[in-house]
Amino acid sequence: MTLLAVERIKLFTTRSPLWCTLVALVVTVGFAAMLSGASDKAPTIPMTQFGYSFGMVVIMVMAALAITTEYRFGTIKSTFQAVPNRSAALLAKTTVVTLFAALIGLIAAFGSLGIAKLIRSDADLGLSTAYDWRAVGGVGLIFAGAAIIALAVGILVRHSAGAIALVLIYSQVVEGLIQLIPTVGDDIHKWLPFNVADKFLTGNPDTPFRVGEGPPISDSTLSPWWALAYFLGFAIVLLIISLVTANKRDA
Amino acid sequence: MIEATGLTKRYGRTLAVDDLTFSVQSGRVTGFLGPNGAGKSTTMRMILGLDAPTAGDVRIDGKRYRELHHPLRTVGALLDAKWVHPNRTARAHLRWMAMSNKLPVSRVDEVLELVGLTGVANRRAGGFSLGMSQRLGIATALLGDPQVLLFDEPVNGLDPEGILWIRRFMHRLADEGRTVFVSSHLLSEMALTAQELVVIGRGKLISQCSTEEFVAQATENTVLVRSPQLPVLRSALGQQGVSLRDEGQGLVVSGMESAQIGELAAANGVVLHELSPQRGSLEEAFIQLTGDSVEYSADAAANGQPPAAAPADLIATGK
Numbered sequence: 001m002t003l004l005a006v007e008r009i010k011l012f013t014t015r016s017p018l019w020c021t022l023v024a025l026v027v028t029v030g031f032a033a034m035l036s037g038a039s040d041k042a043p044t045i046p047m048t049q050f051g052y053s054f055g056m057v058v059i060m061v062m063a064a065l066a067i068t069t070e071y072r073f074g075t076i077k078s079t080f081q082a083v084p085n086r087s088a089a090l091l092a093k094t095t096v097v098t099l100f101a102a103l104i105g106l107i108a109a110f111g112s113l114g115i116a117k118l119i120r121s122d123a124d125l126g127l128s129t130a131y132d133w134r135a136v137g138g139v140g141l142i143f144a145g146a147a148i149i150a151l152a153v154g155i156l157v158r159h160s161a162g163a164i165a166l167v168l169i170y171s172q173v174v175e176g177l178i179q180l181i182p183t184v185g186d187d188i189h190k191w192l193p194f195n196v197a198d199k200f201l202t203g204n205p206d207t208p209f210r211v212g213e214g215p216p217i218s219d220s221t222l223s224p225w226w227a228l229a230y231f232l233g234f235a236i237v238l239l240i241i242s243l244v245t246a247n248k249r250d251a
Numbered sequence: 252m253i254e255a256t257g258l259t260k261r262y263g264r265t266l267a268v269d270d271l272t273f274s275v276q277s278g279r280v281t282g283f284l285g286p287n288g289a290g291k292s293t294t295m296r297m298i299l300g301l302d303a304p305t306a307g308d309v310r311i312d313g314k315r316y317r318e319l320h321h322p323l324r325t326v327g328a329l330l331d332a333k334w335v336h337p338n339r340t341a342r343a344h345l346r347w348m349a350m351s352n353k354l355p356v357s358r359v360d361e362v363l364e365l366v367g368l369t370g371v372a373n374r375r376a377g378g379f380s381l382g383m384s385q386r387l388g389i390a391t392a393l394l395g396d397p398q399v400l401l402f403d404e405p406v407n408g409l410d411p412e413g414i415l416w417i418r419r420f421m422h423r424l425a426d427e428g429r430t431v432f433v434s435s436h437l438l439s440e441m442a443l444t445a446q447e448l449v450v451i452g453r454g455k456l457i458s459q460c461s462t463e464e465f466v467a468q469a470t471e472n473t474v475l476v477r478s479p480q481l482p483v484l485r486s487a488l489g490q491q492g493v494s495l496r497d498e499g500q501g502l503v504v505s506g507m508e509s510a511q512i513g514e515l516a517a518a519n520g521v522v523l524h525e526l527s528p529q530r531g532s533l534e535e536a537f538i539q540l541t542g543d544s545v546e547y548s549a550d551a552a553a554n555g556q557p558p559a560a561a562p563a564d565l566i567a568t569g570k
Contacts, residue, residue, distance in 0.1 A: 006351045013343035014336055074334030077301055078391070081328060082351040084300050084317040250302040 003092035020062035028055035032112030063150035068160040105143030148235035155242035199227035257307030269454035282445030283434035290454035327392030328401040332384040337377025362390040477501040477525035
């Protein structure tokens, strides 16, 4: 508990997390507002959540910065000096940042839903099915997983620019590009973590085709909850690798 | 009490710290002296468990750093005053450090008061001058009221007032019975600050003794003699059992007063062109002792290939 309080002080006594939060909310909710306003059809729930990945990217930047600024400014040495159990210190940071990311994810998702309802009062945006709840509430879980991945990469890479470039280029560009590899591309793409995460949010066993009503549906073959487990599992494996590395390395 | 035994750190092919064994006693200020790049900071990082030794170990009151419970209460350290997030206030920085070792928040205000930073406690640490950063670093080190304190080059870049303040502060800490271990590459500074010295060069221990001893030994008086009959003089002095060193066209004699050398020369019918007592400075002595162990020696460059362009050339060509 003490270590969580320490990391909470660290996170909220610098400016970048607050700026990132603001930007994440503005881009996600703003995108939902734009789509709702511009669409000639009434917005659907998947349409309101179309912009989640923009907010997710910003949260990954926040998470990567939370750890890489410690390396950049040398405070990681103060941290390890105060708490020589490096795994405990880094896990505390991961917990605080991840919970914060999940909270922002929830605010962004429900904010997007709310603003759509506000703009188009005729839209039917009640959360009635398990899918509806997953598409909206699930954003918090995906933000949390994305934050863990960004933190793990941050611990491994240690440089802000490098870590941010890596997580952004991977999640936004590389997964899409792999799909273009002839013959095997599609099969690999099915198992790439951010694509699988998307399955959790967009995968809908009830009505499989929603073309034109929201984001394209992920081609992952996992069921939504297995997709979430796969994504979080990937994040945790990456985190364990980063913790082992941090313990072996000189601070 | 800090005890290092066979402490070794290797980075790739460079041996930064080479089989160091020394101990630092409580109740005294112990200086850790060595030229830049001698391995002082690496040693301090190993004491704090930040870097893992390649071989050997270092213990604080018999324990490894990683075994300490709430380590800030046992060991306080200032290795680099810039290890603060520039956008965090001084108070916030101390607050999380205090929290991590379950120290009361009131302690934060106490140490701020102690180093005279109360007035700027809520300002961003990034805007601090070097002297203020250094004080914040000392406040951080004192947070847990530790018995062991480490300071790495604490007076670097400070103005005379700041240097005096730190020097007095360290004496006060030692007088309170604490173990104070402070590194520096300046012997003159250490001569004023430290009572004991651990001297290293190229990662190896050169000597561990009291500062008085070191200075006496280091500033041994010598006499420079020049003569057209040097070989005669050399053999005459040699029989007296003094140590001799060639310097240019003369001879540097240590262990004998100039009067005696003059008399010896007269007795042997040797003509002297110069007979002048030399008083070595602390710096010269230090260089003499650590001379072979300076990592980046200017002589090495002079003896080897000339540098591509000397600064003067650059000015001359106007580029």
